[in-house]
Amino acid sequence: MFAPARQKTDSLPVWARNLVWLAPLALTALVGCATRNDLYVLLPGKDGKTGALTVESEGKKQTLDTPYAAARVKNVGSVDGVKSSEAEVKQDFGPALEAQPKRPVSFFLYFLADTDEFAPESKALVNQIFAEIARRPAPEIAIIGHTDRVGAQAYNDTLSLRRAERCRDELLKLRIPKVRISVAGRGEREPEVPTADEVAEPRNRRVEISVR
């Protein structure tokens, strides 16, 4: 059954069979000169924290975890750790950096315990939110509800979503400029003030309005 395939291989002329063996040699010869112009750079975070980036090419790997740590890939399968700088980055990546969208800005509205009623101090924030919306191209708002840790997670998921929806309805009543609005409930997963379970904490009963 497999005979025809084998016959086909055998029927290749000798020069063609040799070519198969020569191909890796040819590749090795190429390694001397660069085939790629790849550069990967980790930037310092705007929030002061620098993250980390792994760069992997055919099993070779570098971890970048300091500001302006960089990796060059001149050939697939080689990763050279190098150092870039603010000036070099501007030169190499100027237009891509200039095209970066504005960073999202978050506003927080607070709620009375176990309700979707605003705490009074939150009402003044709305004008600031509208001003931020007006500053942005194609603005969107993501309305994200949070709870404290009193109650079960599923209950808090529902409560946080209800708070977010309440916020959306209030904003819509105020004739918010036409923008895309999304609503989400994060429940008790992202407390502003970490607490033990079942602890009432007003600062965690909040809705985040992310303008982006």
Place this chain on the structure above:
Amino acid sequence: MRSALIALTLPMVLAFGVAVAAAQDAGQIKTSKGSAQIERSGQKLPANVGQVVQQGDIVTTGADGSVGITFRDSSLVSIGPDSVLAIDRFVFDSTTHQGAFDASLKQGTLAVVSGKLAKQSPEAMKVKTPAAILGVRGTEFLVRTGPAKD
């Protein structure tokens, strides 16, 4: 009893349908300069400010072009001139922040500020180039990929 069950489940099914439709939007274009396009299922669309970006889209720029996109998880992704970026996968659960963001830069330059997906789980965001795979453990980085110049 049964009708009560149907009355309960029907709105849930409908709500789910709406959520799935909305989930196709991965992000939105916030900046656009020069020649820039989105390729979606074989069609070319202008990459204008306000245009929605979806999973499967390929964003391309010409010699004078650049595009900046804000994704639903608040990742900020921008490309410079002569660039080709494919949005291979974008899944984001806005309650749990779980999901996946896979993108491929085929050529050109890319700037990324990672968002909630990478913050929730370090494996969630991956960027590929023809020469390398990047694992994103958060925040800001730059990528340039292309053949060596003579």
